[in-house]
Amino acid sequence: MRGSGSIDSDIYEWPEPAAVARLMDSHSLEACETRWHWIGQRTLIAMAQRARAASGVTGQARRRSYSDEDAAVCVEAAFILGSASRGQRAAGLPTASQSTFNRRGLTMPSISDEERGVVSVLGRRAKAGDVAALAEVERRHDFDRAVGAVLRAALALVPVQPATGRYRLPPADARLAEALRDHDPTAVALAFPELAAVEPGEPKPAPPAIVTVPQPIPETCPMPRRRRMPTDDAICAAFRKGQSAARMSSDWGVSVQAVYAHWRRLGLSRRAAPVAVVPLAPRLEPAQRLAAPVSPDGHLSVVDLGRAVTLARREGITPAEAVAFIRADVDQARAFVCEPPGAGFPVPRMSPRLAAWFDALVDGDPLPDLQMEDIHNV
Structure with missing residues (x-):
């Protein structure tokens, strides 16, 4: 898998960089994108650039924030230390650009699985506040910068460098030994191991260089997972x-x-606190609650039951007390409601004297006298 994040990269066969460069030169970049549709545009351009550089063809250099000397130190340190990021740290560059390797027809070196495990364990321990791990990380970074200083001094002895491929380092002779006399002996031994048998041009009394091998990390099993959240x-x-x-x-x-x-x-939240609801009426005391006479039909409507539920929630009383209060209110209101008229007839409105006259007429009693205003008030 090439790390493209697509399942197509595991299904299709990836082309050789030379084939990509030939098709791009003979036709166009669009033809390459159509032929190898599962590969991104930037990856195709990088593959073609790497193939051209491997054949000795260099393209127009873009503006960079670092010098050619920094690029040379970054490339050579990456191959010596076995990691592009360590090469970038040795050269003092902010980022390790892949175009630096593609422009010279080189494949960017990647860190080994063993080294990745060491760096991962050290990083977790350092992030947890382990003083020993922090010191080890800083020591490794200082060693990478020391290797970069050794390569910078050595590359200065080769004035002309090839346009593509690896950079040329000076031969391990007395001149190189003299140039690297004041540098870290461990970094010199790693970059130029054959220089240990060469004496400097001007011998000076100095203790022999002792090559110290970094101590392996004592942990042989994965460290337990730590909580990254604070207390x-x-x-x-x-x-x-x-x-x-x-x-x-x-x-x-x-x-x-x-x-x-x-x-x-x-229980933490950025939402605004709910506004307290002020009750519209004071809570009724038990002594003020009305007795609940039984209604004629013995049932309450759905609206009345809803009022009872609202009253119970608002006043904090039991459902039975709320139903009794609503039932008393309904019975009290029924005393002032007239019986509904028959279907299709309006409700008659007449004066009391006229109503007494009709009652006497129905009962067969003597009819009372009526005045004109009694009839007009109907």
């Missing part, structure tokens, strides 16, 4: 300071979802 007190303190979840995730090296999970566990 609960630190999380609460950062929350009270007004730090956002994105800021906490950036400071502590965790995901934003992990920060939100710890917020929920600790």
